[in-house]
Structures are given as C-alpha cells and as structure tokens.
Amino acid sequence: MAKKLMKGNEAIGEAAIRAGCLNYFAYPITPQSEVAEYLSRRLPEVGGVFLQGESEIAVSYMLFGAAASGARVFTSSSSPGISLMGEGMSYIAGAQLPVVFVNIVRGGPGLGGILPAQSDYFQATKGGGHGDYHLLVLAPQGVQEAVDLMIDAFPLAEKYTNPVLVIGDGMIGQMMEPVEFPDPETIPPPLPRPWATTGLKNRHQNLIRSLFLNPDELEYNNQHIRAKCDAMERDEVRYESYRTDGRMDILIAAYGTMARICKTAVDMLREDGVKAGLVRPITLYPFPMREVHEAATMAGEVLVVELSTGQMVEDVDHAVRGACDVHFFGKTGGNIPPPEDVAAEARRVLGARTGRRAGRKG
C-alpha cells in the first residue's frame, strides 16, 4: 500500500477505522481536536458512530456503554481531559471492558499548556482512576508507529478485556509524516463477546458491573484483573534497543518522540567516541523491567531523558536495581531539548561520575 503524508492526529483517527473501530465518542481539547474533526467527516462515510459528548466524563461512560453492548470503541483526548476520564477508566477496568483511549499529552499540572509533554506517565502507568488495575500503555515514537500501535490496541484490549491507552505527545499529534496503513486482510476480526449486554433472548441475564459488595467476590474480581496484568507483563512487553551492543559508557532511556531526539544524541556521542546506546520502552505498562536491567548491566551510567520533571525515571531506577547509577535530564512546559543538549548532559554525567542515583536535574 502506498505511503501517504498525514498529520498524526488524522492518522490516528484513520488507523482506528482501519482497525475496524467505527465508534468514536470524544470532547474537543487541544492539541488533539483534529482526531475528532477528521472522524466527524470520515465515520459517516463508513457507517460509523461519531458523537461529540458534553464532557470527558460523559464520554468515558459512553465508551463504557458502547463496549458493554459489544462494540469496538475508542476516544482521544489530552491530559486535562484524560484526568476527567479517569473515573470512567476505573469503572471500565473494574467491569473488564475493552476500550481504547488516546492521550496526546500536553503540559500540566492543571490547565498547564498546550505544547508537547510527557508528564502524564504516572497517570498512565500507575493510576488515572481509583482501584487495583493497570491500563496497557503503548507509546509511539512517531506517526507511523502511532498507526501501528492503534491497529494493535483493539485486539489487545479485547484479548485482555482491559482498557488500552495509546500515549503520544503533542508532537506526534501535530506533525506530518508519511504513513502506511496495513492490508485490511491482516486485521484480526473482533473477538466474540458472549458477556455483552445485547438483550437476553435465549440466555440468562448478562450483567456488566464493577460493584461487588461481597468481599470475596470483589477480591476475586481484583485478583482476576491482577492475573491479566501478570499475563501482560509476561507476554506484551515491547521495547526498542538502539546501538546497545557491547559495553556502553552510557545508556539513555527515553520513550516517545523524546527517544527519537535521543537517538540523534546517541549518534553524536558515538561519533565523538563515546559508547552510547538507547533503550526505548514501547509499552510503558507493562514496563520492560528485565530488558532495561540487562541493558543497564552493560553500561557505566544510565541517563533517563523525559519531557517531565522525572516520572519514568522511577521505573528505570526500579529496573536497574543498582546495576549502575541512574541520572535524570528533563525539560517541561513544552520546551524540547535538542540532541545537542542531551549529548552535553551525557558528557556531563560521564565527566562528573558523581555517583548520585536518580538525581533530578533540568
């Protein structure tokens, strides 16, 4: 199939359709409103459902209802909107429904700004809503990978009957890149949904709920969700290694668009004779704990680079488990460090070798 130049937000909308998801509910918010604008034109063409809800809270429950009645469904939003959807995410996770969320992250906290950020890592991987659950979190580094992960997000949500979050920053939403959509024949058909509330003709009642007043029933539900998380941690870890062969002076850990910038920094460092490499988690949950640990054992130092004041660094530190020192370099507010700044920080770390662990800088 031919490549097409597309804006990230529009490519995400088109990818959902190609993935067989014809149901979209959303509320406008910068910097991802183009997803809704695109789908408001495109979904009627393919007989799909487009609905602009009255709030992100309402949208999250429209997703609940649509998924509960057996549909493939997704939404897109940005950080403050995702916070409002946190309640619905918790109910969707508790009721074990397959729903795909997209967060094109902007700066926070609060209203923050509208420029790219990675400051929703904690929210994406550690919570969002209340209770014991995890979203399966996919973090693309560019428009093509956003398309590929959108295609994978729906079968993953169905396999685990669990919400999936595709998390990109404003750069992915706004930039244009050539993209290729997969052959429709490679798209897996939706899994059967015998649990869906579609009317009880010829069967007993189907009930979709997250309420279990009996402590044993609630614990059973929670342990079932935990078992699915264990399976995700075993089977769904995705990551990319870049120039990590052999001993390294420094291993950079970064995800999303920041990882692409860091790849250039790695090349610059290598040209100067510094043995640098990069590890890029693609699934933020499940986090590639073992893979990051193994890469860190081959490195003198680890430098985590994020568009935040330090969030993924906690998981990296946990993964490295003292194999070497973990340093942090971050920018926020929509400021994006060029590769030169990342390389300079790497050289500073190597020059100083202070032995600090998980020190905050930037």
Next chain:
Amino acid sequence: MHVIFAKPESLTDRTTHYCPGCTHGVIHRLVAESLDELGLRERTVGIAPVGCAVLAYHYFNTDFQEAAHGRAAAMATGSKRVRPDLILFTYQGDGDLASIGMGETIHACNRGEKITTIFVNNAIYGMTGGQMAPTTMPGQITTTTPFGRDVNDCGHPLRVAEILSEIRTPGYIARVAVHTPRHIIEAKRCIKQAFRYQAEGRCYSLVECLSTCPTNWGLTPEEAGQWLEENMIPYYPLGVKRTPEETAGG
C-alpha cells in the same frame, strides 16, 4: 384455574432489599409490566444507578449495566448509539440524576437520545442515610439539613420534569406519583407510553415518579403517602409535560 394476577416476566423472583413501605417495588413492577406488554424484554438493557436502586439488576429479568454515580444517561447513550435496536432504560434517584448526573441528563435529553429514564424523586438521599437531595422540600429536615432546608442557603428544589420540558428537542416528559392506586394506574400509563415512544424510535423519554421514603422521612408508610400528597404534589405538579408532537419554547 384462570390466572388473574402474576409476576411480570421482566421481574426475577428475588426478594428486594427495599425498606418496608418504599415505593421502589411498585415502580419496578410498572416498568416490568410495560416491558412485558410491549414485548421488549428480550432486547432491553437496563442501567442501574448509585443509590437505593443500585442492585436493581437483581430484580429485573433483563440485561443490565451498573453505572457510576450519575452517569447512567451517558452509558445508555453509548449502548444505544452502537445498538439502536436495543431498548435502553436508566433507573435513577434524585441524587443520582438531579445532582451529580444533571449534566448527563440534560444533554441526553437535548440530543434526543432514544432512551427512557425512570426518575425516582423521593426528596432525599435514601441509601446513604437521609441527606438533602436537590429535590428536598423547603424546610424539610434531613441529616444534612438538621434545621430544615434553607432555600437561601441551598436553593429551591429542582423541578426536573419542568427543566427538561424547556428543551426544544422532541421528547416525552411526564411526572407521576405512586402513593395511591389511582396514581399508580396513571404512572403505569405514562411509563408504558415512554417505552412505546422509544420502541417506535421517536424520542427521549423521562418519567419522574414522586416516591416515598418512610425510613428517612421518619414517617409510617401511610403518613408518608399523605406527606407526599400535601407537600410534594403542590410543588411538583403531576401530568404529562411534553410529548414529541409538541415543540417546547415556541
């Protein structure tokens, strides 16, 4: 032997958890009779609220979803939009619908979602133990208005049926009561009409049911019915407020 009265097929055999004298059971039955008579049970999905009716899914013999507090109309919207062939109804109390779920309610009504809402207004939060609701009457004593609802501090009771009747989108909005046989007969007529409009794909429908809460009102069931008659009906006038045939607001 000729059966002259039986349990509707749309109800299960389970004994409800509702307090003695509570009218939820009556309203459940009216909904179930309507579904039976219109032949809708097998394609109906109910949505239970957070409130006294949180376990309504145990009592209705239809598919069910359990909502977050106030979000039933949004969930019904999601289900109905992807499966227009289903019959969706939400069953919500006054705290659930008129307080935390007012936004979802107004917008579902305004979009003309083809869903039916059964709104049980008993002027109090029942399940949490008798706190003030948006529909609590002026001067009414509750556990959070121990000196009576002060309208200068808490505002006046919300008349949900009238508020929704102002929306221009075609809809069916009625207010009924269930404290006497005469009122129950009229309530049944309106509830059945609401489902009929949905089954015909006509419009959004909401039936507000004035209901009693003897436990939290501190009255006997008989006194509670009288209190409803004397205090609630004058403020919450009964009747069909809107039909899809007429347009609100000119």
